[in-house]
Amino acid sequence: MEIKVIRAGPMTTVQDAGRPGHRAEGVPAGGAADLFALRLANLLVGNPEDAAVLECTLAGPTLEFAEDTTIAVGGADFAGVPAWQPVVVRAGGRLALGPCHHGCRGYVAIAGGVEVPVVLGSRSTFLRAHLGGHEGRALRDGDRLEAGAWVLPHEVKHWRVDPHVLPPYSNEPTLRILRGAQWNDFDADWAAAEFTVTPVSDRMGIRLAGPKLVRRRGRELLSSAVAPGTVQVPPDGQPILLLADGQTIGGYPRIAHVIGVDLPLAAQLRPGAKVHFAEVTLDEAHRLWRQQERTLAILRQGLAEKLR
Amino acid sequence: MGDAAVVLEIGQAIDEATLARVSSVARAISDRRPVGVTDIVPAFGSVTVFYDPRKISSYGELAAALQQVAAPAEQTYPASAPRVVEIPVCYGGEFGPDLGSVAAHTGLTAEEVIQLHSGAEYRVHAIGFSPGFPYLGGLPARLNTPRRATPRPAVPAGSVGIGSAQTGVYPVASPGGWNLIGRTPRALFRLHQSPPALLLIGDRVKFRPITPGEFAAWK
Numbered sequence: 321m322e323i324k325v326i327r328a329g330p331m332t333t334v335q336d337a338g339r340p341g342h343r344a345e346g347v348p349a350g351g352a353a354d355l356f357a358l359r360l361a362n363l364l365v366g367n368p369e370d371a372a373v374l375e376c377t378l379a380g381p382t383l384e385f386a387e388d389t390t391i392a393v394g395g396a397d398f399a400g401v402p403a404w405q406p407v408v409v410r411a412g413g414r415l416a417l418g419p420c421h422h423g424c425r426g427y428v429a430i431a432g433g434v435e436v437p438v439v440l441g442s443r444s445t446f447l448r449a450h451l452g453g454h455e456g457r458a459l460r461d462g463d464r465l466e467a468g469a470w471v472l473p474h475e476v477k478h479w480r481v482d483p484h485v486l487p488p489y490s491n492e493p494t495l496r497i498l499r500g501a502q503w504n505d506f507d508a509d510w511a512a513a514e515f516t517v518t519p520v521s522d523r524m525g526i527r528l529a530g531p532k533l534v535r536r537r538g539r540e541l542l543s544s545a546v547a548p549g550t551v552q553v554p555p556d557g558q559p560i561l562l563l564a565d566g567q568t569i570g571g572y573p574r575i576a577h578v579i580g581v582d583l584p585l586a587a588q589l590r591p592g593a594k595v596h597f598a599e600v601t602l603d604e605a606h607r608l609w610r611q612q613e614r615t616l617a618i619l620r621q622g623l624a625e626k627l628r
Numbered sequence: 629m630g631d632a633a634v635v636l637e638i639g640q641a642i643d644e645a646t647l648a649r650v651s652s653v654a655r656a657i658s659d660r661r662p663v664g665v666t667d668i669v670p671a672f673g674s675v676t677v678f679y680d681p682r683k684i685s686s687y688g689e690l691a692a693a694l695q696q697v698a699a700p701a702e703q704t705y706p707a708s709a710p711r712v713v714e715i716p717v718c719y720g721g722e723f724g725p726d727l728g729s730v731a732a733h734t735g736l737t738a739e740e741v742i743q744l745h746s747g748a749e750y751r752v753h754a755i756g757f758s759p760g761f762p763y764l765g766g767l768p769a770r771l772n773t774p775r776r777a778t779p780r781p782a783v784p785a786g787s788v789g790i791g792s793a794q795t796g797v798y799p800v801a802s803p804g805g806w807n808l809i810g811r812t813p814r815a816l817f818r819l820h821q822s823p824p825a826l827l828l829i830g831d832r833v834k835f836r837p838i839t840p841g842e843f844a845a846w847k
Contacts, residue, residue, distance in 0.1 A: 340666040345759060449817070501635070545674070546629075580630075580681065
């Protein structure tokens with residue numbers, strides 16, 4: 321089924337669950353910055369959780385569908401369509417998404433998934449290397465995409481996801497962290513401070529502004545692996561929180577790492593958002609992973625029954 | 629490192645022995661691949677192992693499994709000769725806009741910079757920064773030139789640069805702060821080959837000067 325991109329929006333890319341396994345060659349795993357939203361939006365339209373969707377930054381696109389289909393929007397919520405529920409779009413109909421009300425990145429899942437070539441095991445767009453996605457770039461007005469075509473068998477519009485199962489998305493979130501290798505090189509009370517998200521933020525990372533973090537001690541560092549969630553401190557003392565397309569290795573001190581279940585909260589931070597940090601243990605972080613998987617498993621089960 | 633990766637510290641020195649141990653540990657983990665391991669990143673004195681927290685039975689078990697693979701690999705790394713990869717480089721001119729400033733900084737002539745840079749043999753200590761980007765050790769000390777005060781917003785693919793004590797090649801166009809002394813027509817990141825990165829950790833690298841004519845004729 322063809323999808324016409326009438327208006328692409330400020331930054332819309334094709335993303336799936338990413339391409340782990342290529343970090344040793346300098347290729348980050350990438351994929352949706354908010355993996356929870358990717359997975360749940362896909363489940364809502366009957367897709368596999370890791371199907372390719374459109375990741376839309378701060379505002380959404382206007383799309384025209386050649387055939388009847390079902391879509392679902394998750395993550396940030398846009399003017400023009402309700403979030404976290406399947407929405408039927410008729411042949412020739414347009415889906416016009418406005419600016420995000422809350423959050424930074426919305427995910428538009430389309431029944432059947434967005435069909436672009438698989439590159440290094442993934443359909444995700446890696447903009448820095450012009451790799452994957454739709455021609456290795458963000459969508460432009462006039463692009464044409466392909467998606468699998470099917471319509472969910474039943475009338476689906478009267479139900480939606482219970483908001484209690486969603487991550488606690490917020491414009492002033494507390495992100496839970498584990499200590500980084502150079503945690504002790506900095507004053508212990510740094511994590512109590514409030515940080516503000518600056519406009520110099522993208523899929524690579526979020527630049528935060530706050531009290532200047534000064535490395536008090538420690539030897540010169542050799543570059544080693546960094547990951548989405550790593551909070552590194554460049555010489556200017558203003559931390560950078562890496563996201564999905566962050567580089568694979570880095571040489572700045574790592575003060576902390578945001579835990580996996582809170583990366584969706586980080587992915588939804590828009591410029592001006594206020595961030596706090598709270599330390600947890602590795603055991604707690606892993607327990608939270610398992611809890612999130614149980615939540616998704618219950619949703620998967622429930623949706624499978626509804627969509628049957 | 630966070631809740632989905634663990635760092636194995638191998639050493640603090642940037643030397644042949646550390647590089648051999650890092651490569652050996654990375655290869656051993658890649659071959660044995662304990663359950664849940666998704667990615668392995670060797671770099672300088674460390675090997676970072678990424679895992680899927682949903683697929684491991686416990687962190688303790690994963691850490692023990694990794695130790696079991698890493699410990700012998702660190703001791704018994706093979707003395708196999710690494711491969712040598714030759715990179716043709718057209719130095720100076722439009723391809724190496726900073727050749728003059730590197731010469732000025734080092735007190736050498738442009739010709740001497742080219743001779744020194746292409747006369748040395750380098751080792752790949754890490755791949756990162758961008759896809760296929762090699763961090764090369766072995767830059768002659770006389771060529772050590774600090775990074776540019778302001779990075780260029782767009783460095784063309786193939787550019788060969790010097791950043792302090794390191795040299796490297798930009799495989800894809802990207803921003804960059806290194807001093808550009810030349811450019812190679814050889815692709816360092818090939819999407820449709822496996823692996824796509826031309827260079828991998830441990831490889832030996834030689835640069836061979838070529839003329840603009842040879843650059844243009846390269847296929």
